[in-house]
Structures are given as C-alpha cells and as structure tokens.
Amino acid sequence: MPHRRDPDPYLPNHGSADYVVEHYALDLRYRVEPNRLEGTARLGVRAVEACTDLRLDLIGLRVARVEVGGRPAKFAANKRSMRVRLPRPLAPGATATVAITYAGNPRPGRGPWGETGWEELGEGVLVAGQPDGAPTWFPCNDRLGPKSTIDLTLTTDAPYTVVANAPVAKVTRRAGTRTWVFQRTEPLNVYLATVQIGRYDVVPLDVVPRDETPRDEAPRSGAPATSSGARATPLVQVARPAPQAAAVAHDLDRHGALLAVFEELFGPYPFAAYTVVVTPDELEIPLEAHGTAVFGANHLDGSKPEDRLVAHELAHQWFGNSVTAARWSDIWLHEGFACYAEWLWSERSGGPSAAEHAAEHHARLAGLPQDLLLTDPGPDLMFDDRTYKRGALTLHALRTVVGDDRFFGLLHAWTERFRHGTATTSDFRALVAERCGAAAAGALTPWLDARPLPALPA
Numbered sequence: 001m002p003h004r005r006d007p008d009p010y011l012p013n014h015g016s017a018d019y020v021v022e023h024y025a026l027d028l029r030y031r032v033e034p035n036r037l038e039g040t041a042r043l044g045v046r047a048v049e050a051c052t053d054l055r056l057d058l059i060g061l062r063v064a065r066v067e068v069g070g071r072p073a074k075f076a077a078n079k080r081s082m083r084v085r086l087p088r089p090l091a092p093g094a095t096a097t098v099a100i101t102y103a104g105n106p107r108p109g110r111g112p113w114g115e116t117g118w119e120e121l122g123e124g125v126l127v128a129g130q131p132d133g134a135p136t137w138f139p140c141n142d143r144l145g146p147k148s149t150i151d152l153t154l155t156t157d158a159p160y161t162v163v164a165n166a167p168v169a170k171v172t173r174r175a176g177t178r179t180w181v182f183q184r185t186e187p188l189n190v191y192l193a194t195v196q197i198g199r200y201d202v203v204p205l206d207v208v209p210r211d212e213t214p215r216d217e218a219p220r221s222g223a224p225a226t227s228s229g230a231r232a233t234p235l236v237q238v239a240r241p242a243p244q245a246a247a248v249a250h251d252l253d254r255h256g257a258l259l260a261v262f263e264e265l266f267g268p269y270p271f272a273a274y275t276v277v278v279t280p281d282e283l284e285i286p287l288e289a290h291g292t293a294v295f296g297a298n299h300l301d302g303s304k305p306e307d308r309l310v311a312h313e314l315a316h317q318w319f320g321n322s323v324t325a326a327r328w329s330d331i332w333l334h335e336g337f338a339c340y341a342e343w344l345w346s347e348r349s350g351g352p353s354a355a356e357h358a359a360e361h362h363a364r365l366a367g368l369p370q371d372l373l374l375t376d377p378g379p380d381l382m383f384d385d386r387t388y389k390r391g392a393l394t395l396h397a398l399r400t401v402v403g404d405d406r407f408f409g410l411l412h413a414w415t416e417r418f419r420h421g422t423a424t425t426s427d428f429r430a431l432v433a434e435r436c437g438a439a440a441a442g443a444l445t446p447w448l449d450a451r452p453l454p455a456l457p458a
Contacts, residue, residue, distance in 0.1 A: 010328035015143025038103035057135035124198030147187035194289035247302030270322035315341030336391015
C-alpha cells in the first residue's frame with residue numbers, strides 16, 4: 001500500500017509531498033468575451049521536508065513574475081507545471097509566502113476522464129475540478145492531503161454573476177466591471193475549489209427552519225455554531241438564469257426537506273453555505289464542489305427527472321467535500337456514500353426503500369464483469385458506475401448487519417471525526433470496529449478486499 005506521502009498513483013504527475021499550502025489568496029480578473037484570465041495567487045506554504053525549491057501545478061497559463069517573501073524569485077515553467085527557486089532553503093516546518101502573477105486563456109485539461117477544469121459556456125464559465133482541474137485556473141499543489149483555505153477576489157464584466165465556494169462578502173462596481181469578494185472558505189482540497197460565472201440571478205432556496213432540531217437527538221459537537229452556541233443556519237441558495245426560474249423552483253421544491261433528512265442521517269451540514277448552480281447549457285453530468293453543486297439545464301428542466309442527482313450532489317458535501325479521501329483509490333468513500341444517500345432519500349420520501357434499490361443493483365452488478373476491487377479500482381474504473389453502486393451496496397450490507405441505530409450513529413461519528421479533513425478506507429474500518437465491533441468490521445472484508453460480488457446479508 002502506498003504511503004500517504006508517496007505520489008498518488010492515480011495522478012502521479014500532480015502535486016508535491018515536500019510542502020503543503022495552508023492558504024491561497026487569489027486576486028483574479030476575467031474578461032468573458034476573450035476568455036482572458038489574469039491575476040496573482042499568494043500561497044502560504046509550510047515545508048514538510050527540507051526544500052530548496054517548490055514544484056507547483058499550472059496548466060496552460062503563462063507566469064510573469066514570482067516573489068518569495070516579497071522579493072523577486074527565479075522560476076521555470078512549462079505547459080503543465082512550474083518550479084520556484086527559494087532564496088534560502090526551508091527547513092521542515094518553516095513557512096514562506098509565494099506570490100505568482102500569471103495570465104492566459106484558460107482551457108480545460110484533457111486526461112483519462114475527459115476534460116476537467118476551466119470550461120467556457122455559451123455565456124460564462126464553469127469549473128469542473130475533479131480530479132485534476134484546479135491547475136487550469138490557478139497555481140496550486142494539486143494533491144490530496146492536508147487541506148487549504150482560500151480567499152478569492154474576482155473582477156469580471158458587470159452583467160455577470162460570480163459564484164464560488166463561500167458566501168459573498170462584498171461586491172463593488174467600477175467602470176463596467178464588478179468585483180466579487182468571497183468569505184474565506186473552510187479547509188478544502190484544491191480540486192474542490194470552483195468559480196461559476198454566468199448571467200445568473202441568485203435567490204434563496206426554502207429550507208426547513210432550524211430553531212427546532214428535526215431529529216430525536218441533540219446537535220453533534222461538530223456542528224457549525226453561532227456565538228450563542230446554537231447550530232448555525234447555512235445559507236442555501238440557487239443561481240440560475242431568469243428564464244429557468246420556474247423550472248428550477250419546481251424541481252427543487254423539496255430541497256428543504258432533503259437537507260433536513262440528510263442532517264438527521266449524517267449530522268449537521270458542514271459548511272457555511274450551499275449554492276445550487278443551474279447553467280443555461282446542457283451538461284453531461286452534474287458537478288460537485290465545496291459548498292456548491294452545478295447542474296445543466298437538462299437536469300433541472302421542470303419535469304423532476306433527476307431527483308436522485310439532486311440528492312447525490314448534496315450528499316457529497318458530507319462525503320467527499322468535508323470528509324475527503326486521502327488518496328484517489330478510496331474514491332468509494334465519496335461515490336459509494338453519495339449513491340447510498342440517493343437510496344436513503346428515496347426511502348424517506350415515498351419511493352422504493354434502500355433494500356429494494358440494493359436488491360435491484362445487486363442483481364445488475366452480478367451480471368457484469370467481476371474485475372473491480374472497490375478499494376483500488378484503478379484510474380480507468382474510479383468513476384465507473386460499479387464503483388458507485390458497489391460502494392452503496394457495501395454500506396447497505398453493513399447497515400443490515402449492525403442495524404439502523406448503530407449504522408446511522410456510525411455515519412454521524414464519521415462526518416464529525418473527519419470533518420474538514422481526509423480519511424482512508426482503513427480509517428473507516430477502524431471506526432466500524434470501534435463503534436460496532438470486530439465482527440462488523442470483518443463483514444466488510446469481502447466487499448472491500450475481493451473482486452467477486454458477495455451476497456447481500458439477509
């Protein structure tokens with residue numbers, strides 16, 4: 001098994017384990033019509049190993065200047081990365097501030113999973129960061145591991161609205177432009193950083209009032225809290241073009257109930273805000289980011305065809321965005337959990353039960369090739385539907401073995417213990433053993449460690 005500091009074998013040419021970026025401050029300017037991005041990224045870095053230089057990921061953008069500690073620094077760059085020469089070596093634990101001024105016409109990166117990163121729409125931009133799209137719009141250490149906070153300021157043409165990972169702190173107008181300043185994010189992995197730009201109206205989504213806890217137990221200690229100690233209410237909103245207002249409102253009319261159910265089952269919503277973005281363009285699949293989900297016009301068109309996708313993307317805020325896999329081979333910790341959340345929402349909202357969904361998908365997977373190892377599917381299969389469904393089946397099997405009380409207590413403990421952090425399958429096994437016993441942890445073995453599909457427990 002690779003050590004957490006080894007290069008991730010799924011993205012071997014991305015990221016560096018020699019240092020971590022604790023904070024990014026991005027001050028960017030973007031002109032929509034020529035697709036021109038320019039600005040400065042200031043990185044607060046901390047050395048893990050002794051460093052004489054820093055390798056960063058940056059795809060297709062030109063670096064004009066680099067400063068370290070406010071002084072010019074030498075650098076070298078190619079089309080996919082750059083290396084900054086430090087004026088003096090950094091000892092382990094030492095910190096430095098690196099400022100990189102850059103510009104260009106951002107384009108999606110192309111890899112085994114198609115195009116990722118900065119993508120032009122008919123009018124505006126979306127960022128699809130998973131798994132390797134962040135370097136298409138800012139220099140970063142593109143690696144799963146210790147998370148970073150981000151401050152973002154973005155200036156663009158006045159008719160356009162900007163949505164990012166955190167609530168807007170301030171908007172100012174000047175000479176045909178608007179400058180959007182966003183609050184500092186909770187810690188995140190850079191692939192979950194996002195910018196969405198379009199002719200959007202941003203309006204609140206109705207949510208269940210939070211003055212009474214919609215569950216039988218008190219809020220967990222990991223919940224966001226107000227100064228009085230009560231659980232804070234997240235800002236829940238939708239950004240969509242005005243012509244799509246009625247269709248989007250119709251398709252999201254149960255979103256408040258969905259959020260309440262997920263908070264009951266998984267624990268408090270982990271971020272300050274949640275924004276559903278609906279683009280005027282059709283998209284192949286929805287996209288999740290920290291505090292954000294992006295749907296195409298075809299997903300929320302007024303006919304409610306994709307209720308499960310709305311549930312799936314919201315569930316990722318707990319599973320994937322707050323609790324993030326420490327390596328890509330553990331992607332089932334994102335997709336299996338989000339897929340099972342679809343089944344749980346179906347069960348709680350009048351649709352088929354999770355057991356019915358499990359039986360249906362187990363029968364289907366049993367007829368497919370038995371070549372997928374859930375805990376290491378490989379880069380080619382990490383986003384295969386079998387990874388999603390087998391992950392969900394694994395959770396349903398565990399729920400069947402331990403019972404609802406212990407299972408949902410386990411989910412609360414998982415989202416609380418690893419909130420805003422990273423985790424592995426080994427961490428999940430250990431938590432199962434701790435809370436449910438060694439036999440329950442052992443019941444996971446055929447689901448996680450073998451390729452043949454096990455039978456569902458009775």
